Amino acid sequence: MSILEYNGAAIIAMAGKDCVGIAADTRLGVQAQTVACDFKKVFKMGDKLFVGLAGLASDVQTLDQLLTFRKNLYELKEEREMKPKVFSAMLSSILYEKRFGPYFAEPVVAGLDDDGKPFLSAMDLIGAPVYTDDFVVSGTCTGNLYGMCETLYKPNLEEGVTSRELKGRQD
Amino acid sequence: MASSGSGYDLSPTTFSPDGRIFQVEYASKAVASSGTSVGLKVSNGVVLVTEKLLNSKMLVPGSSRRLHGLDRHAGCSVTGLVSDGRQLVNRGRSEASNYLDTYGIRSPPSVLCDRLASFAHYFTLHGALRPFGATTMVAAYDEDVEEYTLTMIEPSGQAYRYFGCAAGKGRQGAKTEIEKLNLQGMDCSEGLDK
Numbered sequence: 001m002s003i004l005e006y007n008g009a010a011i012i013a014m015a016g017k018d019c020v021g022i023a024a025d026t027r028l029g030v031q032a033q034t035v036a037c038d039f040k041k042v043f044k045m046g047d048k049l050f051v052g053l054a055g056l057a058s059d060v061q062t063l064d065q066l067l068t069f070r071k072n073l074y075e076l077k078e079e080r081e082m083k084p085k086v087f088s089a090m091l092s093s094i095l096y097e098k099r100f101g102p103y104f105a106e107p108v109v110a111g112l113d114d115d116g117k118p119f120l121s122a123m124d125l126i127g128a129p130v131y132t133d134d135f136v137v138s139g140t141c142t143g144n145l146y147g148m149c150e151t152l153y154k155p156n157l158e159e160g161v162t163s164r165e166l167k168g169r170q171d
Numbered sequence: 172m173a174s175s176g177s178g179y180d181l182s183p184t185t186f187s188p189d190g191r192i193f194q195v196e197y198a199s200k201a202v203a204s205s206g207t208s209v210g211l212k213v214s215n216g217v218v219l220v221t222e223k224l225l226n227s228k229m230l231v232p233g234s235s236r237r238l239h240g241l242d243r244h245a246g247c248s249v250t251g252l253v254s255d256g257r258q259l260v261n262r263g264r265s266e267a268s269n270y271l272d273t274y275g276i277r278s279p280p281s282v283l284c285d286r287l288a289s290f291a292h293y294f295t296l297h298g299a300l301r302p303f304g305a306t307t308m309v310a311a312y313d314e315d316v317e318e319y320t321l322t323m324i325e326p327s328g329q330a331y332r333y334f335g336c337a338a339g340k341g342r343q344g345a346k347t348e349i350e351k352l353n354l355q356g357m358d359c360s361e362g363l364d365k
Contacts, residue, residue, distance in 0.1 A: 074274075078282055080315065089275025 003104045004125070006031065009041055009054035009139035013110035014153065015118035016162030022050045022110040023166040025139075028057055045071055048112040049084050051091070054139035055105035055125065063105050067091065084111030084119035088129060095127030102126050106138045184298040194302060195295050198326035201304035202251035207339035208237070210248065210308040212321040213354050217310035219248040219321075222339070242267035244277045245311035250338040251326075252304035259307050259324075263287050280311035284322040284330050292328025302326045306338045 008029045013022040028039035042052040043064045051067060053060040070090060071082050082090075088109045095103060102125045109121045122136035123129045130136070135153055137145035157165060179185050180193030187193055206222040221237040235253060240246045241263040249256030266286045270278035287307065294300045309322045323338065324330040334354050337345035 077285075078279060083276075086274045086276055090273060092275075093273045 001031070004055050004106065005140050007055070007057040007060075009060075010141050010145060011041060011052035011054045011108050011138040012135065012145055012149070012166060013050075013052060013108050013120055013122075013137075014135035014149070014162060014166060015110075015120055015133055015155075016157040016159060018112075018116050018118070019159045019162055020050075020110040020112060020118045020120065021162045021166045022052050022108070024052050024054075043067075045087065046081060046111070049082070049087060050110050051087075052108040052110070052138065053105045054108070055103075059103040059105040063094075063103055063107070066094065070094070084109060084113055085121075087111070088119075088121040088123075088131075092123055092127035092129050095123060095125065099126055108136050108138045110136075182298050183295045183300070183302060192295065192327075195327045198302040198304045199306075202306045202326065202338055203340070203342070205251045205339050206237075207337060207341035207345060208248045208250040208306075208308060209335075209337045209345050209349070210310065210321045210323065210333065211335045211349065211352075211354055212319060212333065215319075217319050217321045219246065219308055219310050221248045221250065222341070241283070241309070241311075242271070242277060244314065245280065245283060245309060247307045247309045250306045250308070255303040256305040256307065259287060259291065259303060259305060262290050263307070263309070266290075277314060279313050279315060280309070280320040280322065281313075283311060284309050284320075284324060288324045288328050288330035291324055291326060295326075295328060308336060308338070 008027055009025065011024045013020060022042055024041040026037055026039050027034055028036035039057065041054065041060060042050055044050055045067060053063055071087065074082050091107060091109065104125055106125055107123050111119045113119050120133065120136050121129050121131045122138055134155060135149045137149065152165065179187035180197065183192055183194040206224045208221040211218045219238060223237060225232060237253065238246065238248050239260045241260065245267060247260060247263060249260065263283065267278050267283055270282065287309065291303050295302045303326050306326065307324045309324065312319050321333050321336065322330050323333055323336045335349035337349065
């Protein structure tokens with residue numbers, strides 16, 4: 001049994017033409033038993049910034065609180081909005097701080113930067129980031145999700161099409 | 172003026188009856204008796220100039236820097252006690268570096284100067300410590316709004332943004348001259364000439 005697989009999750013984010021989409025399942029399980037069907041794993045951090053967190057449910061919720069706190073503090077101090085790439089760098093720092101006792105969560109960041117350009121990144125539980133311009137996945141069935149993305153993803157899809165694609169992957 | 176502080180000027184943790192902290196004011200006096208520094212914010216950047224007084228013919232010209240880089244996008248000049256200035260510069264470098272490590276982008280001038288000013292201010296709050304006898308003028312570039320800024324951080328921890336500022340022995344004369352100039356209408360090389 002792996003701690004990262006205890007509660008179960010499937011998160012996916014992809015980029016389209018001047019847009020990003022992010023989707024996640026809503027199951028909360030304790031190993032094989034399903035305990036809730038309405039568990040939030042994607043959190044809105046700003047008008048154009050979302051973070052999806054896969055892994056241990058407790059850490060998912062704690063990280064949501066921590067990230068909101070740090071982002072709010074940043075925006076108060078700097079008197080400006082936090083850009084997606086800065087948010088991603090900050091998240092990476094926060095995770096690495098706990099290198100020898102990590103948060104059991106593997107996040108996915110999706111947002112639009114100032115020029116409306118899509119931003120995607122994913123990290124492992126200690127903050128090693130990967131930046132892509134197509135899609136990122138995280139959770140307990142990444143194998144399946146990667147397979148779907150690699151075969152079906154097309155770049156520069158319009159907004160409506162991107163969200164339909166995402167929904168297709170989740171089903 | 173010198174004797175009016177008697178009894179209330181021994182420690183930065185004591186206010187005088189008229190609400191002043193003498194130790195901090197004395198620190199500013201240390202700055203005021205050192206070589207002059209001038210900072211000008213012009214149309215396409217910031218010019219920092221300092222006067223380096225060589226007390227002896229034995230001194231190697233070019234030693235003991237008073238202009239330092241804090242990061243790729245920020246630099247500062249030190250006026251006052253050079254060794255105190257070193258501490259401030261080192262802290263400034265470390266803050267800039269930490270910001271880059273955490274947030275992945277260069278520190279905005281307001282944040283860098285705020286941290287440096289808070290650091291200087293900290294030393295005005297403890298009985299076991301004395302304020303820095305140095306003023307730093309920080310010139311920095313904000314890549315977000317594409318603007319240059321000039322901030323002067325005094326021993327008290329006060330930090331203000333300036334179009335033009337001066338510190339040190341010749342500051343009164345320098346300030347008068349600066350006010351006469353049209354800073355927005357010149358670029359860096361013209362500013363340096365003035």
